[in-house]
Amino acid sequence: MERLLANRKYIIIGFFILVGALFLVRLFYVQILVDKYILSANNNVLRYMTQYPARGLVFDRFGKLLVYNEAAYDLMVVPRQVKNPDTSALCQLIGITTVEFRKRLERAKQYSPYRPSIFEAQITRENYGYLEEKLFLFPGFFVQLRTLRKYSFPVAAHTLGYIGEANPEVIAKNPYYKSGDYIGISGIEKSYEEILRGKKGMKIRVFDVLNRDKGNFREGKYDTASVAGTDLHSSMDADLQIYGELLMTNKKGSIVAIEPSTGEILCIVSSPSYDPNLLVGNIRKKNYALLLSDTIYNPLFNRALMASYPPGSTFKLVDALIGQQEGVITPDTRYGCPGGFSIGNGKMVACHPHPSPLDLAGAIQISCNTYFCRVFKSIIDNKSYVNTRTAFENWRKNILSFGFGKKLGIDIPNELNGNIPTANFYDKYHGKNRWRSMTIISLGIGQGEIGITPIQLANLAAIISNKGWFYTPHIIRAIGKNDSLNQAFMTKRHVNVDPSYFDVVIEGMSLVVTAGTARGAKIDSIVVCGKTGTAQNPHGKNHSVFIAFAPRENPKIAISVVCENAGFGSTWAAPIASLMIEKYLKRKVTRKDVEERMINGNLINGKLPESESGKRDISQD
Amino acid sequence: MRAEKGIFHKIDWVLVGLYLALVITGWLNIYAAVYDESHRSIFDFSQKYGKQLFFILAALILALGILIIDPKFFSQFSYFIYGFFVLALVVVIFSGREISGSKGWFAIGGFGVQPAEFAKMATVLALAKFLSSLDVDIRKGKDLLTASAIIFIPALIVLLQHDTGSAIVFFALIIVLYRAGLSGYVFLALIALPVLGVLALVVPKIILAGALLTLTLLLLLFIKRRLKNILTLGAVFLVTVGFIFSVDYSVNHILEKHQRDRIHVLLGQDIDLKGTGYNVNQSLIAIGSGKFFGKGFLQGTQTKYNFVPEQSTDFIFCTIGEEQGFLGAGLMVALYTLLFIRLVLAAERQRSKFARFYGYGVASILFFHFTINIGMTLGLLPVIGIPLPFVSYGGSSLWAFTILLFIFIRQDSFRYQLV
Structure with a gap:
């Protein structure tokens, strides 16, 4: 019996071994087979702190700071580490309701229970002071230093653009961006995002169970340093931009100025605009909604790049150049003007009274509609081409070489094509072979289906001043250092017109200012070459258009001005352009009376100053 | 009968070696668990590891003391010792201090002493004494009843102190009853x-x-x-x-709600990791993150930054698992299993029934502690707060386990002299 009982030691020992083995299997499972515990362990103690690099600065062409950064503080939350916080106290500190608090916590939890996400963005410095003192009471919360984008001047909002948190679609597409990261959303902030943003770094710190910082993980062995963003040197002249926006006060329209020799944009004014600082930080959402809802002023609409106008008489310059190139006119070609150009059926394109007949330069000077209708007719009816369609296609190809009808490809987002109608379009509209030069004659005076953006117009002025070539306009002249020029814009683009045909056009433009339709644009001691235009507007009063360059020799600035609903080109657009030219070339404006009249003119409510309204009844441009 | 040849004569050095290995491992891991940059010295007596060193030294003195005492003393006075500690258990309910929900503590000179720890040893002595008495046959209902009473009276009193963990440990002695002849089916x-x-x-x-x-x-x-x-x-x-x-x-x-909660947590069916499941989850995270080789001595993050509660006492195994990995933790399990096997084998070689049953009692008690403690840290058993023998921080339990073990070592060294 006793021996039998002694054998029970084997059962007991077996039992001990069984339990030991069970533990070993469990240990093997927990420690070797599954990875979730080591991940949880790291999430417990390691806090991955993104090191946000300083975003690149933006300077103007004279080294003035346009865009910079200011310190701001983000309150971050790690939902899993939040432990019965005194909700009301924290709510009070950041000024939210407890309902909002729970909502945000839930949202953060949905993003990730153990990864930090932004709870309250961009806390002011004073609030940060309070918060930091109390923060240890709220496990799961910590503060991260961020920078706010700041704009030195309340101008150029469309060009500079703004930054905002990357949205979920961006995050899904581009692994660089994480929730809460900032990304350029418009303007050069968007187009130069990858240059401006720099490279994020990562610091890994160890935190204990009470959310206390215990220092670097493994002495910072796995940390990566952030790389600051690269600075941009804009070709913008901040003074000119400010001045242009001042002149466009209470006017809808745009001013684009380009340095012809380089294609560098000196200013882009789109009016009405807004202060770019409105779209910074946590006020951005509210202000953006306000700006977006303003359907009367449409301040978010960048007219300089996106509005497409019939160029009106400014297009006659292109007729003059292509007419010569096609051999249908010479500078000496004279046409008589019987007060208009008859297009059959008793209809005619009216012209205003002027001496007749005129040569090419004179026709530009006076802006004779008859003359350029005939030039355009000669181009389209040119016997060198088999038919109207072929001649038109050829004309269109030449027009496109001026950068019309297609995006120029500038370095600001959202540029639009404008519109140069195609032969197919007319085929559809009138029927195949059912349209002739007379059908589309309004193109000759820049009316009808043609649409050109203000930047394309300014570029036209640059092309003429350069006698046949241009660089793609761009706003960023150098990246990083002031002398490391933007390599994307170093290719000269030539138009399909021989340089020799430009002299007479330039002469005509010079006469426009000295003795033609734009005498208001005259500046003493600077030879300004310009051309007025009136863009037909089926919705209301016509748009006032003016393009110009100056000085005539060795031109420094080419400009286009569009004033919506302002009537003739000579009344508003031309004086504004001349003031801009004077400002840029002389750095100060002496014609204070003109300046004052332009600044005070309110064209937005459709009211014109008394002296300007209803004076002339026949188009003088 | 031969005369004694010094206190280390015929000592089972394997048992002593295993004991010392566990004690030292415990001390080093307590150091790792509560390691603090500002108290780097392992001999710093203001810290737990310094105190544990003191406890260890005291335990060694106790062990030496037991090796001096005549082994017959323990069998002869076993009922007396048993009675003394049962009385102490009763007294402590009324006059003891309450530490972490348990009332079973006496405060003696700044240290807390828990009679329940010693009551286990006393119960093992009494049970062994009873089972080794002539005419006692566990298969007889009357004797089984007496044996059960010896076991369950102190267990019941301990339960009254709200110390469920210690109370459960008394059930370990069923293994002794089994060895004494209890029906295998009951045991099974x-x-x-x-x-x-x-x-x-x-x-x-x-x-x-x-x-x-x-x-x-x-x-x-x-x-x-x-x-x-x-x-x-x-x-x-x-x-x-x-x-x-x-x-x-x-x-x-x-079941009551909190009991149900603990069971659900254990079964991984409770996702409330902040509440009831926090301990077990953090314990598993700490052990699981150790992987094969561990993070290295003092390199643990979960235990060092206090994510694991009670890490120097009940959850000390987490520190080993995290810092020493599967290798260290597995070795630890192996060390204990070896200790239990050695104890059983040593018990079997006793000629004295008292010494044999006492040996089984020691093995059973230590085994239960080990099983419940490690089962808990590995998420296999509900959270029951009892220490890991020889390793967990604390003087009371270390001394009690040391006395428990060394009484057997003393009996064992006399195995040729006692009949």
């Missing part, structure tokens, strides 16, 4: 039922029932296929299956 049932109960909650009941059926049919192949055996087997099968299906109901309708 006592072990199998909790295991089946847990399985019933984890594994789909149909699969479990299928597995039991397969097992029953397999057994049928090996037993003598007599009608009585087949009927018994069938009855056992039916009872177990019925048990399986009743567990779910019991858990959901009979």
Whole structure:
């Protein structure tokens, strides 16, 4: 019996071994087979702190700071580490309701229970002071230093653009961006995002169970340093931009100025605009909604790049150049003007009274509609081409070489094509072979289906001043250092017109200012070459258009001005352009009376100053 | 009878070696668990590791003291010792201090002493004494009742102190009763039922029932296929299956909420990792993050930054798992298993019944502590706060376990002299 009982030691020992083995299997499972515990362990103690690099600065062409950064503080939350916080106290500190608090916590939890996400963005410095003192009471919360984008001047909002948190679609597409990261959303902030943003770094710190910082993980062995963003040197002249926006006060329209020799944009004014600082930080959402809802002023609409106008008489310059190139006119070609150009059926394109007949330069000077209708007719009816369609296609190809009808490809987002109608379009509209030069004659005076953006117009002025070539306009002249020029814009683009045909056009433009339709644009001691235009507007009063360059020799600035609903080109657009030219070339404006009249003119409510309204009844441009 | 040849004569050095290995491992891991940059010295007596060193030294002195005492003293005075500690258990309920929900502490000169720890040793002595008495046969109902009373009286008093963990440990002594002749079926049932109960909650009941059926049919192949055996087997099968299906109901309708919570946490069916499941989850994270080789001594992050609660006492195994990895933790399990086997083998070689049953008692108590503690840290058993023998921080438990073990070592060294 006793021996039998002694054998029970084997059962007991077996039992001990069984339990030991069970533990070993469990240990093997927990420690070797599954990875979730080591991940949880790291999430417990390691806090991955993104090191946000300083975003690149933006300077103007004279080294003035346009865009910079200011310190701001983000309150971050790690939902899993939040432990019965005194909700009301924290709510009070950041000024939210407890309902909002729970909502945000839930949202953060949905993003990730153990990864930090932004709870309250961009806390002011004073609030940060309070918060930091109390923060240890709220496990799961910590503060991260961020920078706010700041704009030195309340101008150029469309060009500079703004930054905002990357949205979920961006995050899904581009692994660089994480929730809460900032990304350029418009303007050069968007187009130069990858240059401006720099490279994020990562610091890994160890935190204990009470959310206390215990220092670097493994002495910072796995940390990566952030790389600051690269600075941009804009070709913008901040003074000119400010001045242009001042002149466009209470006017809808745009001013684009380009340095012809380089294609560098000196200013882009789109009016009405807004202060770019409105779209910074946590006020951005509210202000953006306000700006977006303003359907009367449409301040978010960048007219300089996106509005497409019939160029009106400014297009006659292109007729003059292509007419010569096609051999249908010479500078000496004279046409008589019987007060208009008859297009059959008793209809005619009216012209205003002027001496007749005129040569090419004179026709530009006076802006004779008859003359350029005939030039355009000669181009389209040119016997060198088999038919109207072929001649038109050829004309269109030449027009496109001026950068019309297609995006120029500038370095600001959202540029639009404008519109140069195609032969197919007319085929559809009138029927195949059912349209002739007379059908589309309004193109000759820049009316009808043609649409050109203000930047394309300014570029036209640059092309003429350069006698046949241009660089793609761009706003960023150098990246990083002031002398490391933007390599994307170093290719000269030539138009399909021989340089020799430009002299007479330039002469005509010079006469426009000295003795033609734009005498208001005259500046003493600077030879300004310009051309007025009136863009037909089926919705209301016509748009006032003016393009110009100056000085005539060795031109420094080419400009286009569009004033919506302002009537003739000579009344508003031309004086504004001349003031801009004077400002840029002389750095100060002496014609204070003109300046004052332009600044005070309110064209937005459709009211014109008394002296300007209803004076002339026949188009003088 | 030969005269004594010094206190280390015929000492089982394997047991002593295993004991020292565990104690030192414990001390180093307490150091790692509460390591603090501002108190780098492992001899800093203001810290737990410094205090533990003191406890260890005191424990060694106690061990030496026991090796001096005549081994016959323990068998002769076992009932007296038992009575003394049962009395202490009663007294402590009324006059003791309360530490972490348990009332069973005496404050002696700044240190807390828990009579329950020593009561285990006293109970093992009394049980061994009773079982080794002439005419005692555990298969007799009267003797089984007496033995059960010896075990369960102190267990009950400890339970009254709200120290469930220590109370459960007394059940370990069923192993001694088994060795003394308790029916194997009773023993098996006592072990199998909790295991089946847990399985019933984890594994789909149909699969479990299928597995039991397969097992029953397999057994049928090996037993003598007599009608009585087949009927018994069938009855056992039916009872177990019925048990399986009743567990779910019991858990959901009979248990208190907090008890149910602990069971759900254990089974991984509780996602509330902030509340009831926090300890176990953090414990698993710490151990699991150790991987094969561990993070290295003092390199643990979970334990060092206090994510694991009670990490120097009940959850000390986490520190080992995290810093020493599977290698260290596995070695630890192996070390304990070796200790238990050695104890059983040493108990078996005793000529004195008292010494043999006492040895089994020591093995059983240590084994239960080990099983419940490590089972808890590995998420296999509910959270029951009892220390890991020789390793957990604390003087009271270390001294009690040391006395428990060294009384046996002393008996063992006299195995040729006592009959």
